[in-house]
Amino acid sequence: MVVGYPKNSHGKFQFSWDAEWVRSVPWRLGLLLIINAAVALMLSVLMGLRMVRNIRPLVTGIRKLAREEPVRLDERSLLGDLAGSINAASAILQEKNAALKARDEARSNWIAGISHDIRTPLSMILGYASELEESPEVPEEHRRQAGVIRRQGEKLRSLVSDLNLVSMLEYDMQPLRRERVRLTSLARQAAADLLNDGLDGRFAIELDASEEDLWITGDRKLLLRAIGNLLQNSVNHNPQGCRIAIGAFRSEDRTRCGLVVRDDGRGVPRERLAELTELPYSSNRKHPPRQGHGLGLPMVDRILKAHRGRLLLDSPEGGGLTAVLEFPAEEAHAAGS
Structure with missing residues (x-):
């Protein structure tokens, strides 16, 4: 180049x-x-x-x-x-x-x-x-x-x-004194205690004992206290009288079991149901208790949580209050084994 x-x-x-x-x-x-x-x-x-x-x-x-x-x-x-x-x-x-x-x-x-x-x-x-x-x-x-x-x-x-x-x-x-407890036995005793306390004639209580084979492990005294509070709650908040029904249930998929307490009284507005389990005068509670000291339902809720369960509340538009005491199925299986 x-x-x-x-x-x-x-x-x-x-x-x-x-x-x-x-x-x-x-x-x-x-x-x-x-x-x-x-x-x-x-x-x-x-x-x-x-x-x-x-x-x-x-x-x-x-x-x-x-x-x-x-x-x-x-x-x-x-x-x-x-x-x-x-x-x-x-x-x-x-x-x-x-x-x-x-x-x-x-x-x-x-x-x-x-x-x-x-x-x-x-x-x-x-x-x-x-x-x-x-x-x-x-x-x-x-x-x-x-x-x-x-x-x-x-x-x-x-x-x-x-x-x-x-x-x-x-x-x-x-402390929880755990023992095997039949759900229908709890329902019978709670209903009997309410009747023995002199239940007014304006109230009628019905017991459904068709599910006799449902057991849980728990503190019998505390569970009776929870059921008794729900029954007494129906009486206290319905002075005009009402029908109260209590019975045991098992879910269709067998993952849950428990008791249902239902009345046909005045009921509670649905927007207030969530706060009923809050302690009285809590910042989460917008309305003060209408009657009593307001510790009944919060106590039931905490007793259920101590037993790994939960309290479900519902009030249809037509009136009445339904309280479900629900326990996980493993509790029932453990008790029945």
Whole structure:
């Protein structure tokens, strides 16, 4: 090759390639490309493995956070900033949980202490009021007033007992005396207790005992308390009288079983059903209890939760209230085994 640049100059260059080498250029280029691709793949695999090793502890830590377990991750890893943030969130969560637990225990202990302090003088008041009410030497008017004192004292004692029980259930401090219990047996005893307490003639109670083979494992006394509260709730909120039905059921797919308490009384507006299981004066409760202290249904709800069950409430437009005490099927199977 002859080059005549710049002006008045010339240069001669000669290039030569081996024909065999020229013919090998394509496969040499292909081999180079394959080697580059292999190196890139190897580097990406190594980087991916390193990233996975750094991400796996973070995923485990996040799962522990969801379970409110303490988390401590190595902040010297590739994702150290993220690990530090998770550690800080875990520390804050543990601190708040400890504070909430301490507050709940203090509240529960305070309620238990107040309940104990009230019971002793209240027992004396009830004792003296009963003596005055039954003494023939006391004027009739004074005996009547003593009877009022006794009845109000018994209401106060019941309120203190309910408040203490709800507090224990709310903070998982109520021990459960578990035993095998037949659902229809609970229904019979609760209905009998209501009748023996002098049920007014305006009320009729019906018992469906067709499902005799349904058993659960639970605290018989607490379960009776829950059913009794539902029956008494129907009586208290329907002064005009109503029909009350109670019976056991098993779902069609056999995954659930329980009891149904139903009345045909006035019912409750559906938009208020959700708040009936909230404690009275809770921020989630927009309407104050219409009658009583408002602890009846919240107590039932917490008794069911302590037995891994749930309380379902419904009130059709035509009136009436239906309460379903539902238990998971495994409870029934475990009890029947």
